[in-house]
Amino acid sequence: MASEYNEYVEKDGKMVAKPQTKKIWRTFWILLLITVLEFVVAFTLPHNMHLLKVSIFVIMTIVKAAYIMGEFMHLSGETKSLFWTIIVPLVFIAWLVLALLLEGGFISSY
Amino acid sequence: MATHAAAEPKQLWLGGAEPMKASYGKLMMWLFLLSDAFSFSGLLIAYGLVRYAHPAYDGEIDKFVFSNQYWPIPERVFEAVPFFHGYQLPLVFVGLMTFILIFSSVTMVLAVEAGHRKDKADVEKWMLWTILGGITFLGSQAWEWGHFITGTDTPTTLTDVINGVQVTKDVFGANLHVNQYGPQPFADFFFFITGFHGTHVTSGVVLNIIVFFNVCMGLYERRGHYEMVEKVGLYWHFVDLVWVFVFTFFYLV
Structure with missing residues (x-):
């Protein structure tokens, strides 16, 4: 594990690796963006296009689930x-x- | 070569080695979460089944009123926000709750990342944020339940047939016996699904507090790894994952 890190900083008298959180924040922004898009779809598409709305919601939910399981739960790295x-x-x-x-x-x- | 191939599976499953390169605890957490996913799917699919067994509201959305003759439009039920009494703000509060839970998932994954680096101070910091997020979510849900049970300012007049006699009554809010928002199963499913999820969040917060305490006491530092943070992290992300589905199928659709 330690070999992944090449930059270290001193903290409480110990050497600690610098955090690598770029990917985590990228996933967060993607999840937030999809949730915002869901709101946009919920309030802009007319009520009688219910089937289209539901299909968009289901697809977006599955994409969000894939990101949470793959990145946050690290399943894609297992x-x-x-x-x-x-x-x-x-x-x-x-x-x-x-x-x-x-x-x-x-x-x-x- | 042949003896080597025969000996390997034995070593793999008799301890010492980790099958699937995941420790016992992590593997069991994954399998538990899989079974829990089935419980939640069962609930949400039952909700869908009962919902489509009831007639849908097919009038204009602006003229929508609560009635037990058809299934309500969720965005017209959940439109109250604390401190904004009397305003129609559909799904704003539940959107905020979704954001809080996703954000606490991010702080959890940051705690796991800090654990990989054995950075005790960072693990403490991010675990604390995660616990805070979880408690905020639970508080929000308590408010939402309170509002759902108390009901709107104006009651809904429901007509029911009791012992062959038509009875009309004014109903405020909902519980397991009456429901001002629509057919009775709507309230029942609301309490059961969000309640079951809320129970999971509660136990997640308890687990996070225990692990946070252990981190502070330096238990995982002495152990040499922070895998326990990773395991409760898996549980916490699952709780977030379930909420993504509850949000879609209960509130948006």
Whole structure:
């Protein structure tokens, strides 16, 4: 780990590496920008374009989730096997969403 | 070569080595978060199912009024902001809450980064900011719940059929029995989903405080690594991740 750092500063009588936080702040600005865009979409697109709005929201949410998991939780830096161990089971969520989108409407026919 | 290949999996899973190059604690945290993701998905998908089983409001948005005959438009329900009583500020407060939680996620990741550098003072600083962000979020949510339960200035007149008799009554706010904003399941899901998330934030704050205390006492410095900060960091980011979905599917859609 220590080899990643080449600049050190003295702090409380000890040598401590300088922080490397460029990537973290970049991710923060991206997340903030997407959230602001969501607000813009929520209040500028007319109410009758509901399906378009929902699709934009869903895509933006998935992009935000990818950034949080990939960068903040550092999943994209883990080994391939750990990455897929976490990602592949999420397909069950997609399955439940699809199943209820296709057949869930019958719940109101009782 | 053959004996080497046979011996390797044994060494890999019998301790000493770390499968998937992640420590036991980190691996278990990931698997726990995966199972927790299923709980939250179950709740949000059930919300979607019940919502679309109810009729949607199809009139003009300016003429929208609360009624238990159709599902409410969320941005017309959540438009109150503390100290701005009487103003219509749709989603402003919940947007602020989203920002607070994302920002506390950033300070958490900065604490993890400082832990990699074994910079005790920096870890302390960023952990403290994260705890502060978490407590601010919880306070905001308490205010939001309070407002949701108390209700708007003018009541909603709901018509219900009780024992075959039509009854009309004025309703302020919502709880698990009445709901001025729309059909009863709307209030139930609000309390359950945001409550379940709030419980997670609460336990996250408690974990952060414990780890912050340990950092201050120099426990991880003596241990030689700050992996515990990384593990509670994973949990904290997950809480933020869930809020991103709650924000979209409960408030925006």
